[in-house]
Amino acid sequence: MTGRIAIVTGASSGIGEGIATAFGAEGATVVLGGRRPAELDRVAAAVTAAGGKALALPGDVRQEADILKLFETVKNTFGRLDVLVNNAGITAHKPIDEMSLEYWNDVLAVNLTAPFLATREAVKMMKAQKPQGGRIITMGSVSQKTPRPDSLAYTATKHALHGLTHQVTRDGRAYGVVASIIHAGSTLSGFTRQTVGAVAKAGPGPTPQQYVMAASDVARIAVLMATLPDEVNLFEATILPNQMPSFIDRG
Numbered sequence: 066m067t068g069r070i071a072i073v074t075g076a077s078s079g080i081g082e083g084i085a086t087a088f089g090a091e092g093a094t095v096v097l098g099g100r101r102p103a104e105l106d107r108v109a110a111a112v113t114a115a116g117g118k119a120l121a122l123p124g125d126v127r128q129e130a131d132i133l134k135l136f137e138t139v140k141n142t143f144g145r146l147d148v149l150v151n152n153a154g155i156t157a158h159k160p161i162d163e164m165s166l167e168y169w170n171d172v173l174a175v176n177l178t179a180p181f182l183a184t185r186e187a188v189k190m191m192k193a194q195k196p197q198g199g200r201i202i203t204m205g206s207v208s209q210k211t212p213r214p215d216s217l218a219y220t221a222t223k224h225a226l227h228g229l230t231h232q233v234t235r236d237g238r239a240y241g242v243v244a245s246i247i248h249a250g251s252t253l254s255g256f257t258r259q260t261v262g263a264v265a266k267a268g269p270g271p272t273p274q275q276y277v278m279a280a281s282d283v284a285r286i287a288v289l290m291a292t293l294p295d296e297v298n299l300f301e302a303t304i305l306p307n308q309m310p311s312f313i314d315r316g
């Protein structure tokens with residue numbers, strides 16, 4: 066990925082941090098999104114140590130103005146964008162009958178509207194640049210296959226992101242934009258700490274079913290998606306701990 070410019074949203078922790086660092090190890094210049102400047106600086110140092118270049122651009126993906134500023138800065142600084150990773154996301158668990166419209170809208174703002182806005186801005190830039198085109202990789206979830214209990218808003222966004230990816234793949238053919246989605250299972254992150262308890266490290270858990278992947282495991286898929294020949298698309302990848310209770314087995 067030497068010479069390639071990549072944006073990773075939600076790069077301040079978890080899977081986004083893993084993808085940014087892995088892209089750095091491949092020689093990419095990685096633009097890091099997220100709200101916590103100190104964490105972004107920490108990840109920027111890791112990207113540089115891995116062999117890449119990093120630019121931390123703090124912002125809130127719920128604000129269209131912040132997303133526009135991110136892309137404007139990338140355009141003015143590097144003149145092009147090769148890879149967008151729509152990774153920023155929040156977890157959300159609430160019974161349907163207790164879910165307010167405000168709660169629903171909050172989840173959609175981060176998990177769906179922000180990827181739409183970032184994808185729109187990426188497509189504009191990728192369509193106009195020479196050479197034309199680029200990659201848009203979006204973080205889905207195994208919830209797109211089998212939902213966790215009480216996760217209506219979250220599950221709905223991950224299904225919608227699958228649709229977004231499909232549509233962008235179809236429309237992007239006209240201008241070399243290639244879209245892919247990663248459906249991940251349990252991975253160590255700020256997220257996992259909320260959904261599966263106080264998980265401190267990746268690897269085996271108290272039972273075989275509680276194995277937690279490292280962000281670097283998921284990042285390998287993002288690197289593969291980003292580095293295949295331009296004409297080739299790994300459209301969808303599902304990566305999960307083999308023993309994880311999931312759509313693989315209803316038992």
Ligand SMILES: NC(=O)c1ccc[n+]([C@@H]2O[C@H](COP(=O)([O-])OP(=O)(O)OC[C@H]3O[C@@H](n4cnc5c(N)ncnc54)[C@H](OP(=O)(O)O)[C@@H]3O)[C@@H](O)[C@H]2O)c1
Pocket residue numbers: 074075076077078079080081098099100101104124125126127152153154155156175204205206207248249250251252253254255256257
């Ligand atoms: N971990 C899993 O088991 C798992 C499984 C399937 C899918 N996923 C998906 O993986 C993605 C990353 O989650 P993660 O597990 O790595 O959790 P995480 O460690 O909590 O990371 C979430 C990232 O999103 C960013 N973010 C959240 N709200 C934001 C906002 N309003 N503006 C800008 N950035 C925002 C956070 O940055 P700031 O807090 O600095 O803003 C953080 O960098 C999500 O899309 C999630 O749905 C995770």
